[in-house]
Amino acid sequence: MTQQDRPGVLSNTSLERRAWNIRRKALLMGEVQGQGYIGQALGVADVLATSYFHAMRYRADDPEWEGRDRFYLSIGHYAIALYSALVEAGILPEDELETYGMDDSRMPMSGMASYTPGMEITGGSLGQGLGIAVGAALGLKRKKNPAFVYNLMSDGELGEGSTWEAVMSAVQWKLDNLICIVDFNNQQADGPTRDALAVGPEAPKWAAFGWHAQQVDGNDLEALVAAFDTARALPEPKPRVIICNTTMCKGVDFLEAREITHFVRVEPGEWAQALEKLEEGKPQ
Incomplete structure (x- = not known):
């Protein structure tokens, strides 16, 4: 389907189906390689569903359309999640899921813009994505292009100094076309994010820098829709941030119940079990 404007207001049930499909696709890809950042993919699926099927403008058959909203994935290792959303949106074909992480695949395990349609930037050097987004948002404003940059x-990137330089720059340039989304699952490579560095209170800190800040349950579709709508419609000339508190492994109860770390290891026989558990909660 070609989308020339926002997909429109979908019911929560419709978005729930989209999020469920994104989770399922991520599990199928993880099963191909026997690994992947599946905990993050399951956790952020509701955020991606809201982004691609409620908020953003794009054309599935023309990923380079100049009028599109840009979606920048600063977290390159979340590529498995974004590929799932891009397939669900019709930007990538579903039969490529089985090539995930293989030689010559357009779906490498860490996202690369040169490989994948719809992948706007090459992420992975954490703390750089917001700075790139600031530059893109400034460029779009100077071209009088009304597109948004997401x-x-x-949350681990909140400990990077470059992030806060970008935060200040966005305020300086009054980038009201920039919406930052923080996946706050409270996990990073060194352990719980709030134990690694004093990042909180998150929303008041962003607001103190001059951003319009919202903090919501990132697995509550109704709350996400309201937050995205507020961010897009805000009349003040300032950048916007939505801090999304998400649950790692959301939708697969036996993985949610584990002691969660930054990388959730799934044993070979557990991929099929995870798909079965997800199937039990399939939206009607």
Whole structure:
């Protein structure tokens, strides 16, 4: 389907189906390689569903359309999640899921813009994505292009100095076309994010820098829709951030119940079990 404007207001049930499909596709890809950042993919699926099927403008058959909203994935290792959304949106074909992480695949395990349609930037050097998004948003404003730039970043990136330089720059340039999304699952490579560095209170900190800040349950579709709508419609000339508190492994109860770390290891026989568990909660 070609989307020339926002997909429109979908019911929560419709978005729930989209999020469920994104989770399922991520599990299928993880099963191909026997690994992947599946905990993050399951956790952020509701955020991606809201982004691609409620908020953003794009054309599935023309990923380079100049009028599109840009979605920047600062967290390169979340590529498995974004591929799932891009397939669900019709930007990538579903039969490529089985090539995930293989030689010559357009779906490498860490996202690369040169490989994948719809992958706007090459992420992975954490703390850089928001700075790139600031530059893109400034460029769009100077070209009088009304598109929004969405930047999905991790809570661990709140400990990077470059992030806060970008935060200040966005305020300086009054980038009201920039919406930053923080996936706050409270996990990073060194352990719980709030134990690694004093990042909180998150929303008041962003607001103190001059951003319009919202903090919501990132697995509550109704709350996400309201937050995205507010961010897009805000009349003040300032950048916007939505901090999304998400649950790692959301939708697969036996993985949710484990002691969660930054990388959730799934044993070979558990991929099929995870798909079965997800199937039990399939929206009607």
